[in-house]
Amino acid sequence: xxxxxxxxxxxxxxxxxxxxxxxxxxxxxxxxxxxxxxxxxxxxxxxxxxxxxxxxxxxxxxxxxxxxxxxxxxxxxxxxxxxxxxxxxxxxxxxxxxxxxxxxxxxxxxxxxxxxxxxxxxxxxxxxxxxxxxxxxxxxxxxxxxxxxxxxxxxxxxxxxxxxxxxxxxxxxxxxxxxxxxxxxxxxxxxxxxxxxxxxxxxxxxxxxxxxxxxxxxxxxxxxxxxxxxxxxxxxxxxxxxxxxxxxxxxxxxxxxxxxxxxxxxxxxxxxxxxxxxxxxxxxxxxxxxxxxxxxxxxxxxxxxxxxxxxxxxxxxxxxxxxxxxxxxxxxxxx
Amino acid sequence: xxxxxxxxxxxxxxxxxxxxxxxxxxxxxxxxxxxxxxxxxxxxxxxxxxxxxxxxxxxxxxxxxxxxxxxxxxxxxxxxxxxxxxxxxxxxxxxxxxxxxxxxxxxxxxxxxxxxxxxxxxxxxxxxxxxxxxxxxxxxxxxxxxxxxxxxxxxxxxxxxxxxxxxxxxxxxxxxxxxxxxxxxxxxxxxxxxxxxxxxxxxxxxxxxxxxxxxxxxxxxxxxxxxxxxxxxxxxxxxxxxxxxxxxxxxxxxxxxxxxxxxxxxxxxxxxxxxxxxxxxxxxxxxxxxxxxxxxxxxxxxxxxxxxxxxxxxxxxxxxxxxxxxxxxxxxxxxxxxxxxxxxxxxxxxxxxxxxxxxxxxxxxxxxxxxxxxxxxxxxxxxxxxxxxxxxxxxxxxxxxxxxxxxxxxxxxxxxxxxxxxxxxxxxxxxxxxxxxxxxxxxxxxxxxxxxxxxxxxxxxxxxxxxxxxxxxxxxxxxxxxxxxxxxxxxxxxxxxxxxxxxxxxxxxxxxxxxxxxxxxxxxxxxxxxxxxxxxxxxxxxxxxxxxxxxxxxxxxxxxxxxxxx
Numbered sequence: 001x002x003x004x005x006x007x008x009x010x011x012x013x014x015x016x017x018x019x020x021x022x023x024x025x026x027x028x029x030x031x032x033x034x035x036x037x038x039x040x041x042x043x044x045x046x047x048x049x050x051x052x053x054x055x056x057x058x059x060x061x062x063x064x065x066x067x068x069x070x071x072x073x074x075x076x077x078x079x080x081x082x083x084x085x086x087x088x089x090x091x092x093x094x095x096x097x098x099x100x101x102x103x104x105x106x107x108x109x110x111x112x113x114x115x116x117x118x119x120x121x122x123x124x125x126x127x128x129x130x131x132x133x134x135x136x137x138x139x140x141x142x143x144x145x146x147x148x149x150x151x152x153x154x155x156x157x158x159x160x161x162x163x164x165x166x167x168x169x170x171x172x173x174x175x176x177x178x179x180x181x182x183x184x185x186x187x188x189x190x191x192x193x194x195x196x197x198x199x200x201x202x203x204x205x206x207x208x209x210x211x212x213x214x215x216x217x218x219x220x221x222x223x224x225x226x227x228x229x230x231x232x233x234x235x236x237x238x239x240x241x242x243x244x245x246x247x248x249x250x251x252x253x254x255x256x257x258x259x260x261x262x263x264x265x266x267x268x269x270x271x272x273x274x275x276x277x278x279x280x281x282x283x284x285x286x287x288x289x290x291x292x293x294x295x296x297x298x299x300x301x302x303x304x305x306x307x308x309x310x311x312x313x314x315x316x317x318x319x320x321x322x323x324x325x326x327x328x329x330x331x332x333x334x335x
Numbered sequence: 336x337x338x339x340x341x342x343x344x345x346x347x348x349x350x351x352x353x354x355x356x357x358x359x360x361x362x363x364x365x366x367x368x369x370x371x372x373x374x375x376x377x378x379x380x381x382x383x384x385x386x387x388x389x390x391x392x393x394x395x396x397x398x399x400x401x402x403x404x405x406x407x408x409x410x411x412x413x414x415x416x417x418x419x420x421x422x423x424x425x426x427x428x429x430x431x432x433x434x435x436x437x438x439x440x441x442x443x444x445x446x447x448x449x450x451x452x453x454x455x456x457x458x459x460x461x462x463x464x465x466x467x468x469x470x471x472x473x474x475x476x477x478x479x480x481x482x483x484x485x486x487x488x489x490x491x492x493x494x495x496x497x498x499x500x501x502x503x504x505x506x507x508x509x510x511x512x513x514x515x516x517x518x519x520x521x522x523x524x525x526x527x528x529x530x531x532x533x534x535x536x537x538x539x540x541x542x543x544x545x546x547x548x549x550x551x552x553x554x555x556x557x558x559x560x561x562x563x564x565x566x567x568x569x570x571x572x573x574x575x576x577x578x579x580x581x582x583x584x585x586x587x588x589x590x591x592x593x594x595x596x597x598x599x600x601x602x603x604x605x606x607x608x609x610x611x612x613x614x615x616x617x618x619x620x621x622x623x624x625x626x627x628x629x630x631x632x633x634x635x636x637x638x639x640x641x642x643x644x645x646x647x648x649x650x651x652x653x654x655x656x657x658x659x660x661x662x663x664x665x666x667x668x669x670x671x672x673x674x675x676x677x678x679x680x681x682x683x684x685x686x687x688x689x690x691x692x693x694x695x696x697x698x699x700x701x702x703x704x705x706x707x708x709x710x711x712x713x714x715x716x717x718x719x720x721x722x723x724x725x726x727x728x729x730x731x732x733x734x735x736x737x738x739x740x741x742x743x744x745x746x747x748x749x750x751x752x753x754x755x756x757x758x759x760x761x762x763x764x765x766x767x768x769x770x771x772x773x774x775x776x777x778x779x780x781x782x783x784x785x786x787x788x789x790x791x792x793x794x795x796x797x798x799x800x801x802x803x804x805x806x807x808x809x810x811x812x813x814x815x816x817x818x819x820x821x822x823x824x825x826x827x828x829x830x831x832x833x834x835x836x837x838x839x840x841x842x843x844x845x846x847x848x849x850x851x852x853x854x855x856x857x858x859x860x861x862x863x864x865x866x867x868x869x870x871x872x873x874x875x876x877x878x879x880x881x882x883x884x885x886x887x888x889x890x891x892x893x894x895x896x897x898x899x900x901x
Contacts, residue, residue, distance in 0.1 A: 031776075033769030038382040038465070040768065041793045044817035046467045047770060053463020053520070100374040100543040101381070101521035102528065107543055160515075174583050182368070182580050182587070186540065186548050283571040285372070285545040291706060293372070293544055298765060 006324060012315050017313045019070075020304075024064050028301050032097045034298040054098055063247035067304060075105055086288045097302040099294065102215045104305045107290065112272075114185055115279070115286030124204045125327035126213025127264060133214070134221020134260075138229060139248060147216065156215025161208050165281035168204045179203055205282040206221045213267070220263050224256040231255075258328045265321040298304055360551045360564030364897035365527050365879065368587040370577040372544040372570020377527040378503060379457050379521060382465040385880075386417040388591065389568055389731070391889035394505035394532035394893070395439075397431050397484075398496065398841060399448070400887035402614070404685040404795040406496050408535060410437060410506060412482075417840065426491035426840055431499070433482045434625045435772040438554040439857075440537040447478035452509035454486075461517040463646065469504045471498045493840040494796040501794055502889035507535070534897035536559040545570060548881040560895040575599065581874045582609045591890055593872050597672020598873070609877055613674055615870040616886030617800075618791035619837040620670075620742075622657075625646050627823045629782045631731075636812045639782060641823050647727060648784060652710040654861035657785070659706070660749040662698035667867045669745070670738040679869040682797045682853045684889075687842065692858050695865075703753045712754070720754035731752055732760040732776075732783040739787060742866070772815040779810040781821050789869060795887055798836055802854045804862075805830045824862045828831050829855055 034054060035047055040048075055063065070093065077089040094103040133153075137146040173181035182199050228234065229252055237247045275287035281316050283289075287306065294302035328334050346871075348788060371770040373389035375381050397411040406414050408698070413734050415421020422429050437445040457464040472492060486771040488497060498504055508531045515523035528541040533556070536549035549566040569587070575685045578593035582603040593600060593611070604611050637643060663677035679695040683686050683867055685750040714726050721728040730746065731740045740761060747757040762776045775782050792800035802808075803819035806827075812819035818864035818874035829852065836848045839840060856862050875882045885892045 004828055006815065031766045031769075031774065033764060033765055035770070035772050038863075039384070040790050042382050042465065044819070046465070048817075049460070049467065050463040050465055051731060053461065053518075071697050096521055099381075101377075102375070102524040102543060106524065110542060111545075133446065176578065177584060181571070181576065181584055184567075184569070185542060185545050186567065281576075283569070283576070285542075285571045289571060 001326065002335060005319070008319050008322070011241045016308075016311060016315060020068070020308050023304055023307050023311070024060075024067070028060050030298075032228070033242070034300065066093075067095065067301065071305065071308065078105075078221070095301050095305055097296070099280070099297050099300040099302065107302070108287065108306065108309070110169050111290050115272065115282060115288065118183075118202060118205050118219060118279075118284050118286065119209060119275050119288075121211035122275075123213055124272050125206060125210040128215035129210065129214040130223055131220040131260075135248070135253060136223055137222045138216070138225030138256075139173070143188050143225065146222075146286070149222075153215040153218050156211045157219075159213055161275065161278045162281055164211065165204070165278055168208060169281070172204060181282075183282050185285050198332055203279050205275075205284055208281075209278055215266075217260065217264065220260050221256065224259050225252060228252045228256045230326040258325065261328060262325050265317055265324055267319050269310060272313055273310050346834050348370075353869065359555070359559055359561065362562040362564070363591070364565040364567065365563040365894075365897060366587040366901075367566065367567055367568045367589045368572075368577045368580055369568060369570045369591045370572050370574050371548060371592075373568065374544055375527050376530050376538065376541060376547070377507075378505065379462070379466055379507075380527060384417045385570065385591075386891040388882075389889050390505065390530065391502040391534065392536045392547075392549055392568070393534045393538055394507065394564065395504045395534045396501060397433075397499040398501075399889075399892055400795060400885065402883050402885040402887070402890075404797075404887040406500060406502050408434075410434060416521050420493060422708070426488075428485055428487045429492070429495040431484045431486070433484070434556065435482060436554060437533060437665045439531050440552045440554050441508075441531050442554055443471060443482055443497040443508075443509075443510065444481075445506070446481040446535055447484045448481070450484045450499065450506050451476045451478050452512070453507045456507060456512060456516055456520075457504070458900060459520075460516045462520045466503045467556075469501075470798075471497075473498060479744070483653055491838065491839070491840075493845065501887070502892070503793065508532075524572070526843070536566050536896075537540075542849075557895065562896075568893070578603055578874050579709075582606055582611075582875055585609070585876060585878075588876045589882065590874045593874045595672075597668075597674070600672070600874075604874075607875050607877075611872060611874050612882060612884040613870045613872050614884040614886040615676065615684055615868055616791060617682065617797075618789050618869040618871075619673075619678060619681060619683055619865050620787065620789040620794055620867040620869055621681070622661075622746075622787050622866060623781070623822050624654050624657075624862055624864065624869055625781050625786070625822060626825075626862065629784065631782075637825070639780065640811050641809065641825065645784070646725070647729070650710050651861060652706045652729075653712070654864070656703040656706040656710070656753060657750065657755065658695055658861050658864045659699045659703040660755075661695075661746060661844050661864070662749065663696055663864065664698075664865055666742055666745060669741060671867060671869060674870045674872040675867045676870070678865050679857060680853055680865055681857050681863050682792075682800070682849060683865075683868040685795050687846045688795075688797050688849045688853075690853045690857075694858055698749075698751055700749070707753060707755075714754050717749070718754060719756045723746050724754060728756040728758065729784040730758050730760060731785050732762060732767075733787040734764040735761045736764065742787065770817065772817070778818065779818065779821055780816045781810075786821075797849050797853075798833075798846075801836070801849060801856075802833050804852075805833055822862050824856065824860070825888060826855065826860070 037049055074089055074092045074094055078094060081087060097104045103142050106167050131297050133149045137149040140146055172179045187198055189198050233250060239252055276292050279286050279288040291306050326334055342876055352667040362464060369385050371385040372386045375386055376390045378387045378756040379389045392703055395409045398406050398414060401407050410415055412434045415431060417427050439445055452683060456469055457466055457470050472490060473490050474487045474489045509527055511531050515526050529538040535552055535553045535555050539550050540548040547568040551561050551564050574594045577590040578595050578600060583606045585608045586731050600611060625648060626645050627639045627641055628645050629639045667677050670752060677696050679692045680690050688716055707720055713723045715721040718837055731743060733743055743759045747759060750757050766774055766776050767778050778786055778788055804824050806825035808818045808820040809823040810816045832848055837847050857865060871886050878900050881897040883893055
């Protein structure tokens with residue numbers, strides 16, 4: 001197992017390097033210019049100077065190697081300094097975003113809690129809703145509960161979040177005026193009133209995302225339960241006189257959860273990626289909004305850093321899902 | 336007796352004060368929404384309007400522009416002029432006097448050293464200063480005493496109100512930014528995100544591309560202002576959501592640039608929670624005519640250069656006919672509603688500089704057809720006019736933008752009516768306006784026959800704007816396709832008048848010259864065909880008082896005077 005994990009980690013290094021090069025080249029080849037949307041009242045000579053100040057005067061490979069060095073050497077060093085109060089990274093150039101002219105990692109760190117609370121909570125809620133629905137739907141297949149569950153998950157699947165989000169805003173924000181339509185990122189939860197306020201402003205974005213996540217996971221759960229319910233060991237368990245509750249919740253559920261857990265693990269990087277559309281609709285201004293703004297303004301260092309972090313997370317969680325699978329299912333062994 | 340009057344006076348002012356003036360910080364919090372979130376609070380590192388306007392809450396220039404475009408003092412004691420001796424007779428130097436006793440929000444005094452430092456900061460060749468144009472032509476800056484700044488220009492400068500005037504060139508604190516000069520500019524994140532200023536508010540927390548939290552500046556020069564103790568400027572979302580948050584839900588007090596289709600905006604305003612405010616500046620949506628031949632048959636290096644005049648559009652009658660076929664009133668209604676007005680001028684404002692040119696407002700299809708007949712373009716079999724076997728076909732490009740595509744479709748129809756075939760093309764805005772010398776699709780390179788976009792000028796003086804159309808400013812292969820005279824218009828008389836404008840200080844004479852230049856390039860030669868004068872629309876809640884929309888400076892220019900309407 002350990003051997004296998006090590007081999008996979010080593011293999012991930014060239015994969016990630018290749019991914020970073022592809023992202024960089026894609027950004028380089030895409031049309032558009034970081035100074036594209038500066039006002040036209042700025043004369044071209046000054047535009048050129050600004051371009052040089054951003055470091056765009058150098059060849060692409062120089063900038064790529066510089067980025068690699070900053071990402072893998074300067075930023076970790078800086079993080080080390082921050083934690084231990086040392087000064088190794090002093091004077092070194094960190095990854096600077098074109099848009100804000102500030103270190104990209106600082107902005108990401110500032111945005112992360114926002115995204116984790118809203119998107120993370122919606123993922124947890126989605127799982128909590130999906131698993132019971134999946135179990136009941138499978139156990140009572142084609143019952144009215146299963147039909148309604150299927151209908152809701154189809155709705156959750158097929159309605160895009162930009163639609164459900166706007167509908168919720170119009171109903172609860174504008175018509176009924178129960179909930180705020182704009183998320184206040186500066187709100188600090190210090191007492192009951194601010195907690196209530198936080199819950200109110202999170203209600204709509206979390207609902208929208210939870211519905212979407214629950215739809216997917218409940219379908220997996222249902223399918224996996226159905227597979228297992230038909231297995232011989234279930235019949236044996238029943239024949240041995242085990243209680244129905246024990247048969248379903250102990251034997252069937254445990255075995256059915258194996259593929260679902262991996263699905264959940266594979267979905268986790270998306271939590272960090274933020275929810276680009278939902279964040280935009282509710283003005284949550286987390287990592288998703290950061291990425292889309294950076295793409296729109298051709299902020300190459302920021303897009304590069306964010307997408308590469310996502311790539312690392314995806315590779316890491318794929319590995320974790322594989323390892324979990326081995327841990328949970330004794331039939332699967334990697335050595 | 337003396338004491339008694341004094342006491343009476345004091346008693347009276349105590350009694351009257353609460354009713355007449357709001358006290359500093361008495362009105363709670365003001366919520367402002369900018370759907371484009373500010374990225375930094377240092378306008379020298381970013382030229383985005385959102386950044387400029389957010390920073391204008393905190394840092395201030397020596398003088399600003401009011402809602403009529405008139406220069407008024409902010410940090411300066413008075414506006415320098417030739418009469419009061421502030422501007423030298425030869426127009427080569429200007430002397431600013433600071434108001435005495437001004438303090439930064441950290442309590443230290445503001446001096447002329449800070450002003451000089453700001454200019455040095457921006458003029459540093461390695462800093463990549465976005466507002467360098469404001470400081471161009473400055474030879475040296477002297478600070479004879481802590482309250483006096485003398486700026487010397489290399490050439491006579493009839494309009495010296497560029498440096499330190501308007502939200503684009505506020506004064507930075509030397510003590511804070513001293514180590515951020517040149518290439519160090521972007522390493523100073525804390526400074527760029529939290530500049531110490533003299534304005535009505537100071538920064539509490541800046542979250543880049545998200546929100547700014549501010550509080551009243553305890554050292555603001557007017558002890559009664561600002562009325563709000565706290566201000567939050569939130570960014571993100573889109574214009575419609577911002578308008579809704581003010582007009583329908585009332586969560587915010589002020590929404591910037593609520594550029595929403597006119598009908599939708601009226602629907603939101605019907606909820607009765609807020610008002611829409613409109614102001615007109617100098618932003619003109621126009622069609623530019625290419626006077627050079629963009630044909631791909633010509634070799635690169637000669638294509639679209641002055642060596643090859645345009646085979647169709649070189650004829651002034653064709654350009655005029657194209658303009659006459661357009662119904663500007665309809666375009667304005669469809670595209671901008673109350674936020675636009677039809678115009679025939681390149682310089683539609685300020686009033687002093689605007690020509691009384693209204694000849695283009697009436698659509699005249701028949702007249703256009705007659706002109707084309709005269710020019711020798713005879714109707715062909717398929718309805719498209721021809722001359723010497725060549726059809727009258729044009730390539731019409733613009734940037735991707737729903738309103739522009741509507742305009743393109745309408746104009747294509749009108750041109751079809753007069754027998755002109757039009758091929759439409761739309762380019763991604765970041766490419767079109769990107770200025771990449773290697774791209775064939777930039778508006779500067781103009782590899783098309785006509786193109787449409789909008790442009791405006793900074794401040795209130797149109798001289799630099801009009802000076803863009805001199806012969807030497809034509810973009811071409813030699814200049815890496817940089818330059819503002821995208822039409823490659825070239826008229827020696829125009830160049831001569833520009834030089835004359837540069838030497839004229841009298842405002843009346845300047846206005847006359849500017850009008851003549853405007854007319855030469857619009858109604859006389861039809862090189863630029865203006866369509867719509869685009870205004871600025873913003874929305875404010877009925878509970879917010881004191882809002883005066885200003886298109887010449889930051890929209891938040893008088894935030895110190897805003898109050899809560901009870």
